Amino acid sequence: VQLVESGGGLxxxxxxxxxxxxxxxxxxxxxxxxxxxxxPGKGFEWVSSISSGGGGTDYADSVKGRFTISRxxxxxTLYLQMNNLKLEDTAVYYCAARIRTWGPYDxxxxxxxxxxxx
Numbered sequence: 001v002q003l004v005e006s007g008g009g010l011x012x013x014x015x016x017x018x019x020x021x022x023x024x025x026x027x028x029x030x031x032x033x034x035x036x037x038x039x040p041g042k043g044f045e046w047v048s049s050i051s052s053g054g055g056g057t058d059y060a061d062s063v064k065g066r067f068t069i070s071r072x073x074x075x076x077t078l079y080l081q082m083n084n085l086k087l088e089d090t091a092v093y094y095c096a097a098r099i100r101t102w103g104p105y106d107x108x109x110x111x112x113x114x115x116x117x118x
Contacts, residue, residue, distance in 0.1 A: 001025035001107050003095050008112030015085050015116075021078040021095030021109055029053070029073040032098055034105070035080045037091035037114075047093070048080065051101075062088070085116045 007019040019035070035047040048059045048069040057069050068081040078095050092113050096105035 003097065003107055003109035005093065005095055005109045005112035008093060008114045010115045010117065011085050013086060013116055013118075016081070016083045017085065017114060019080040019082065019093055019095075019112060019114075021080075023076045023078065023095075023097065026097070026107065028071075028076040028097075030099060031106070032101055033069075033071055033078045034096045034098075035069060035078075035093055036096055036105075037089075037093045038111075039088070039091040044094075045091070050078070082114070085114075087116050087118050089114060090116050 002024045004022045007017060011017050030052055032049060032052055034049040036044050037047050038044050046060060047063055048067060050057050050069045050071050054071050066084045070079045092111040094111045095109045097107040098105045
């Protein structure tokens, strides 16, 4: 099983980035997918989730209206479009998969760094 994130980088406040997460080794279309982030010196923060079929999405209040989660089950890929980035969005972003809609995640990626400088 692999989840490989990409697309992170350094972006100025107000800018945009699109993260991708390529999945392999499991039936991607059966899993709820999420983005979770960890800011420097802080714990993990759930960012967003999308249902297995892509019809349902949910967002943390801190990113609602700025971030959009999506998935392409034909390509086994998860996305996170991040707009109007703020300093507080600086974090390592992880994609995670779980077969259930609740409970611990079954699989995690290695993370991709997003930095929004002051």
